[in-house]
Amino acid sequence: MDVALTAKTEKADITLEDFGGTAMIHSQYGRLQLVPAPTLRILTIEAARTDIVVATKQLTDFRYDIVTTYASIRVPDNVNKYLVKSRDKQLFKYSMIDHKPEIIIRNSYSSVILLGEKPLVTK
Numbered sequence: 001m002d003v004a005l006t007a008k009t010e011k012a013d014i015t016l017e018d019f020g021g022t023a024m025i026h027s028q029y030g031r032l033q034l035v036p037a038p039t040l041r042i043l044t045i046e047a048a049r050t051d052i053v054v055a056t057k058q059l060t061d062f063r064y065d066i067v068t069t070y071a072s073i074r075v076p077d078n079v080n081k082y083l084v085k086s087r088d089k090q091l092f093k094y095s096m097i098d099h100k101p102e103i104i105i106r107n108s109y110s111s112v113i114l115l116g117e118k119p120l121v122t123k
Contacts, residue, residue, distance in 0.1 A: 002039055036062070040101045047107040054103060059116035062103050063095035069108040076116040 002021035007014070012030045016023070020039025025032065027050040035055045036043055040062070045052060056062060059079060066073055073090045075083055082094045092114070105112055 001037075036101075036103070038101075040103075042101060043103045045105045045107070047105070047110070049109045050107060051110050052105060052107055052112045053115065054105075054113070055115040059094070059114075060096045061100065063098070063100045064092055064103050064105075064114070066092040066103070066105040066112055066114070067107075068110075068112055071107060071109055072111045074111065074113045076114065079116075 001019055003019050003023060004021055005019070005023040005025070007024070008026040009030055010028045012027070014025075014027075014030065015033040017035040018037045019035075020037040020041070022041050022043075024044045025047070027045065027047040029049045030047075031051045032045065032047070033053045033055075034043070038057075038061045059076065068090045070088055071090070073083060073092045075092055079092075079094055082092055084091045
C-alpha cells in the first residue's frame with residue numbers, strides 16, 4: 001500500500017506494516033513499529049523518548065541515516081561496522097546503492113532497533 005503520510009503523535013503506540021510511498025512521523029513518548037515495503041520512497045522520523053523498531057526483509061532494500069542522542073542503536077551483526085558511537089550520540093549510516101529509498105531517523109533518549117535478516121548486536 002502506497003501512502004503519503006504525515007503524523008504527529010504523543011504517547012502513542014503505532015504499528016505500520018507493508019507501507020510504501022512517503023511518510024513523515026513526529027513522535028514523543030511513544031513506540032513505533034514499522035515494516036516498510038520495498039516501494040517506500042522515503043521515511044523520515046523525528047522523535048524524542050520514542051522506542052523505534054524498523055523491520056525490513058532485506059537491509060539492502062534501503063539506505064539508512066539514523067542518529068540517536070543519549071540512546072543506543074541496535075543493528076544486525078553483518079552491518080555493525082557502520083555503527084559509530086561518540087560521547088552522547090550514535091550514528092548508523094549505511095547504503096549499498098545510492099538510488100535506494102531512504103530511511104532517516106532522529107531520536108533522543110530512546111533506542112532505535114533495526115531488524116533485518118541477521119541477529120541483533122548492541123555496540
